Amino acid sequence: MGSISLVSAALRRLEGKVALITGGSSGIGESTARLFAKHGAKVVIADIQDELGHSVCNDLKTESASFVHCDVTQEKDVENAVSTAVSRHGKLDIMFNNAGIIEKTPKPNILDNDKAEFEKVVGVNLVGAFLGTKHAARVMIPARRGSIISTASVCGTIGGVATHAYTSSKHGIIGLMRNTAVELGQHGIRVNCVSPYLVSTPLARDFFKLDEDDEEKRVYSNLKDAVLKAEDIAEAVLFLGSDESKLEGKVAVITGGARGIGEATARHFFKHGARVVIADIQDELAHSVCKDLSSESASFIHCDVTRETDVENAVNTAVSRHGKLDIMFNNAGIRGVVKTDMVEVSMSEFEDVVRVNLVGAFLGTKHAARVMKLARQGSIITTSSVCGVLGGFASHAYTSTKHGVLGLMRNSAVELGQFGIRVNCVSPYTVATEMSRNFLKMTDDEIRSGYSNLKGAILRPEDVAEAALFLASDDSRYVSGHNLVVDGGFTIVNNGSCMY
Numbered sequence: 001m002g003s004i005s006l007v008s009a010a011l012r013r014l015e016g017k018v019a020l021i022t023g024g025s026s027g028i029g030e031s032t033a034r035l036f037a038k039h040g041a042k043v044v045i046a047d048i049q050d051e052l053g054h055s056v057c058n059d060l061k062t063e064s065a066s067f068v069h070c071d072v073t074q075e076k077d078v079e080n081a082v083s084t085a086v087s088r089h090g091k092l093d094i095m096f097n098n099a100g101i102i103e104k105t106p107k108p109n110i111l112d113n114d115k116a117e118f119e120k121v122v123g124v125n126l127v128g129a130f131l132g133t134k135h136a137a138r139v140m141i142p143a144r145r146g147s148i149i150s151t152a153s154v155c156g157t158i159g160g161v162a163t164h165a166y167t168s169s170k171h172g173i174i175g176l177m178r179n180t181a182v183e184l185g186q187h188g189i190r191v192n193c194v195s196p197y198l199v200s201t202p203l204a205r206d207f208f209k210l211d212e213d214d215e216e217k218r219v220y221s222n223l224k225d226a227v228l229k230a231e232d233i234a235e236a237v238l239f240l241g242s243d244e245s246k247l248e249g250k251v252a253v254i255t256g257g258a259r260g261i262g263e264a265t266a267r268h269f270f271k272h273g274a275r276v277v278i279a280d281i282q283d284e285l286a287h288s289v290c291k292d293l294s295s296e297s298a299s300f301i302h303c304d305v306t307r308e309t310d311v312e313n314a315v316n317t318a319v320s321r322h323g324k325l326d327i328m329f330n331n332a333g334i335r336g337v338v339k340t341d342m343v344e345v346s347m348s349e350f351e352d353v354v355r356v357n358l359v360g361a362f363l364g365t366k367h368a369a370r371v372m373k374l375a376r377q378g379s380i381i382t383t384s385s386v387c388g389v390l391g392g393f394a395s396h397a398y399t400s401t402k403h404g405v406l407g408l409m410r411n412s413a414v415e416l417g418q419f420g421i422r423v424n425c426v427s428p429y430t431v432a433t434e435m436s437r438n439f440l441k442m443t444d445d446e447i448r449s450g451y452s453n454l455k456g457a458i459l460r461p462e463d464v465a466e467a468a469l470f471l472a473s474d475d476s477r478y479v480s481g482h483n484l485v486v487d488g489g490f491t492i493v494n495n496g497s498c499m500y
Contacts, residue, residue, distance in 0.1 A: 013242040015040035018089040020081060022072050022132055023099030025052035028151060028199060031230035032096060032237050037065050039238065042089045046070035046081040047099070072099045072128030082135040091143060094241040095136030097129040097150040097173075102166045110164055118165045125169035126176070133180050137189065144188045144456065149240050150177055151233075152193040170195075178492040183500040185454040185489050192240045196233045197478075222417040223480050224376070232478040239470045246473060248273035251322040253314055255279045255305050255364055256332030258286035261383060261431060264461035265329060265468050270298055272469060275322050279303035279314040280332070305332045305360030308367075315367040324375060327472045328368030330361040330382040336397045350397045357401035358408070365412050369421065376420045381471045382409055383464075384427040386487050402427075406483055413481035422480040424471045428464045429487035454488035 019036050023029040024045035033043050033056060042064040047053045053067040066088065070081040085092050101124045107113050129150045140146030155162045156170035174193055181191040252269050256262040257278035266276050266289060275297040280286045286300040301317050303310040318325050336353035339345050361382045372378030387394045388402035406425055413423035467486045470476050485491060 012038075012040035013238065013246070014094075017041045017093040017241070018044075018085055018091050019094035019096060019241065020044045020046060020085045020092060020132075020136070021096045021098055022046045022070060022078075022081070022128065023151075024096075025049040025056060025067075028196070028230045028233045029096070029098040030056055031234040032098065033065070034060065035231070035234040035238055036094075036241070037062065039242070041094070044068060044081065044085040044088070046072075046078075072097075072131060073123045075131050078128070078131040079135050082132075082139060086139055092136060092139050093146055095132055095140075095146070095148045096237060096241070097132035097148070099128050100125045100151060100169075103163050106163050108163075113164055118168075121163070121165035122169050122172070125166070126172040129173050130176060133176065133191070137180070137184055137187075140189050141184070141187045146189045147241050148180070148184070148189065148191045149237055150193050152177070152195040154195055154197050156193070156195050178489075181489045182453060182493045182498065186500065188454070188456045190240075190454070194233060194236045194240065196236075197228050199228050199230050199233060222414060223422065223478065224418045224420045226420065226478055228478045235475045235477075236479070239475055246272055246469075246475070250274045250326040250472065251277075251318055251324050252327035252329060252472065253277045253279055253318045253325060253364075253368070254329045254331055255303060255311075255314070255360065256383075257329075258282040258289060258300075261428070261461045261464045262329070262331040263289055265331065265465040266298070267293065268462065268465040268469055269327070269472070270295070272473075274327070274472075277301060277314065277318040277321070279305075279311075305330075305363060306355040308363050311360070311363040312367050315371060319371055325368060325371050326378055328364055328372075328378070328380045329468060329472070330364035330380070332360050333357045333383060333401075336395055338395060340395075342396055345396060350400075353395070353397035354401055354404075357398070358404040361405050361408060365408065365423070369412070369416055369419075372421045373416070373419045378421045379472050379476075380412070380416070380421065380423045381468055382423075382425050384409075384425040384483060386427055386429050386485065386491050388425070388427050388483070389485065389491055409483070410481050417480055422471075422476070424476075424479060424481070425483045426464060426467045426471060427483050427485045427487070428467075429459055429490050431459055431461050431464060453490060453493060457488055459486065459488065 014036055019041045021029050021033050024033045025047040033045055036043050037060050045053045045067045048071050050069055057065045057067050068081050068084045070077045072078055133148050136148050150173050152173045153170040155167045156174045159167055177191050177193045184191055252274045254262050254266050257266045258280040266278055270276050270293050278286045278300045281304050283302055290298045290300050301314050303314040305311055334356045337349050365380050368380050382405050384405045385402040387399045388406045391399055409423050409425045416423055464486055467484050
């Protein structure tokens, strides 16, 4: 009996799913194939490395893992791989476009690069991702669901790290992802990228002429004592490909945890094994949530996040009750008054929002760091918003604070990474909560009618809680300084000029 059968059914997050993984014979692709199989997926590895691909399938020792030869630069091969997955298993739930190459000899001078070398890299990395996305969409559109994931890179967001061809192709993949997310969202299909830093794979070691020890010493610097492995990327892909995540044995403080997103997160963290301390000014609501959870692992402490003594006490209480603090979720927030004319906004009205949303997040981060630095580990998450990445969607104060929260997250991620502490944000679109209903003067149905891109999906507080769960858990152990936007693709499209 294969090793994957030893995994508890309760932990098999891809049970019944069918996944196609290009470049699945080695590196990130192989790690993802193994993790997917472990979590119950039927995996089809599509690669040009036949011997390695068959070896991986044999090692998994299950009929649910199979191999098909596939050169992603050949459309007929990609079409056949998708059709093979469907013919063998009846459907395709997950397409992971992972196949990629980089030039063996880097040429930093553009004058030394020739057209053929450039086109070869683009052909595999970008055109291959296009073909995989195209043919996955072909079978996912009739099913009205599916998840398409492509491997990009940090080279898809910055320059100067790799060659012109590789960097161009990875930027291109992110553009392809954003465009197809808009088009395919209308059919209930999610499209995302995973963008790793340098991973210890044969491809990376060959390119940089490094052995594993050299790579660890010379490359990984900010997140102390963490070394990025192919298995870490596989965990991120698992999150994007699955419908749930898992959290066990952690201690979490959640500000603003008495209702809305905070309450949903408290319930979700508790469900996944965390000991939760709800810190809020709404005593009655918070006690009700703790009582409903019916466990000594859920408790409440009164906390006004604008008062440093309250925040300090909330953190100290969590540590005194449970011996540690693993997760700080800075979620408390207010919208403030609705005035679209800046001239009518008083200084005190502006400052009220800043004190809760931004200063409150600062105090939560500060006092969580105080105890996490000693433990040399921890995860700090702050609720930002789509208003943290665009303007004109909310008041001046709210928008300013949510942009400010992102700046705080990025700066503290750099400082605290040296102590093994991860710092991230989750940025939802409008969720039907009491705060948003009061602010927008809209019913739940009216709020939900605003979601137009990802067909059939309605953003709930529980969806934001799932994102927070991923950032809080060890599944995201190499994710820091990241803003996880939960908006169904809202912020990637200008509806006024959208062609889809």
